[in-house]
Amino acid sequence: MERVLEPEVMDTWEEAAEYDAMDFLEVNTAFVERTIALGPASGLVLDAGTGTARIPILLCQRRPEWTITATDLSKNMLLIGEKNVEQAGLQSQIRLEYVDAKHLPYPDEQFDMVVSNSLIHHLPDPLPCLKALKRVLKPGGAIFLRDLLRPENATTVDDLVNSIGTEYNAHQRQLFRDSLCAAFRLDEIQALLEQAGLGDVRVYQSSDRHWTAEQNWKIQL
Numbered sequence: 001m002e003r004v005l006e007p008e009v010m011d012t013w014e015e016a017a018e019y020d021a022m023d024f025l026e027v028n029t030a031f032v033e034r035t036i037a038l039g040p041a042s043g044l045v046l047d048a049g050t051g052t053a054r055i056p057i058l059l060c061q062r063r064p065e066w067t068i069t070a071t072d073l074s075k076n077m078l079l080i081g082e083k084n085v086e087q088a089g090l091q092s093q094i095r096l097e098y099v100d101a102k103h104l105p106y107p108d109e110q111f112d113m114v115v116s117n118s119l120i121h122h123l124p125d126p127l128p129c130l131k132a133l134k135r136v137l138k139p140g141g142a143i144f145l146r147d148l149l150r151p152e153n154a155t156t157v158d159d160l161v162n163s164i165g166t167e168y169n170a171h172q173r174q175l176f177r178d179s180l181c182a183a184f185r186l187d188e189i190q191a192l193l194e195q196a197g198l199g200d201v202r203v204y205q206s207s208d209r210h211w212t213a214e215q216n217w218k219i220q221l
Contacts, residue, residue: 001153004181008122009073016076020052020084022172031117031146032058039142040217041065043112046136048101048129049073049119053081053094060093069111071099102128106136113142113217120147121183130196140218143201148183149211157181160209186211 010019032055039045042065047056050070060066072078078096085094099105101119114133120126137143151157161177168176184192189211190203198213206212 001151001157001181003150003184004178005124006122006178006182008124011074011076013076013079016052016074016080018171018175019077020054020080022168022175024054028055028058028117031055031115031144032062034146034212034214035059035113035115035144036062038144038214038216039063039066039113040219043067044069044110045113045115046104046106046111046133047071048104048114048116048133049122050081050096051077051118053078053084053096055115055117056094057084057088057090060090061088064093066093068094069097069106070094071097071101071104073098073100102132104132104136108135109138110136111141112138112219113144115144116146118147118179120145120189121179126184126192127195130192130198134197138219141215142217143198143213143215145213146206146210148179148209149205150183150185151180151209180209184211189213 010016045066045068047068047070050056050072053070056068056070075098078098081096085091114137123129157177157180160180161173164176186205193199193201193213201213201215203213
């Protein structure tokens, strides 16, 4: 099945609110558990494409020694994210910034870890983003990227959409369908990582609908 692009930025208030209302707690918790397993005991973490900041909140609740810079290109996502961060009382640990992940305004080798959840499929060409993430990561720093995996055919897309449950409304189900169709295959991601200079990062299929790319924290203190 060929890739079908979706909008790079979900920037209307309605889209941001709809996204924030979707129940991602299970997948977000799994993402957080793996991030903690890969990352340092303390340090500076970049979350690229943070959306409404649900993942940084979960991370900082588990890792008070971490400081997270969380970026997004949707102003409305960040507005909702600010409310979520304030409600959690984590303003001192989480800094939300309106930043394009393809053009990160940070110094080279600044972050101990870079993470991103469900950003890559939004990008027509993820290579500039992957190169930017590599540039701002310290040598030996940790990486954890996860996103949807594009199915082989339309039947599998239908099956995955039907599997998410009746608690999702028609618009939310369409968002999921569009994201699946805009996602990458595993071989495509492997090729992109190699082009970005991240060929040593481990890439694998981590569920029936996700790929993962990861690297343990290796910095010697």
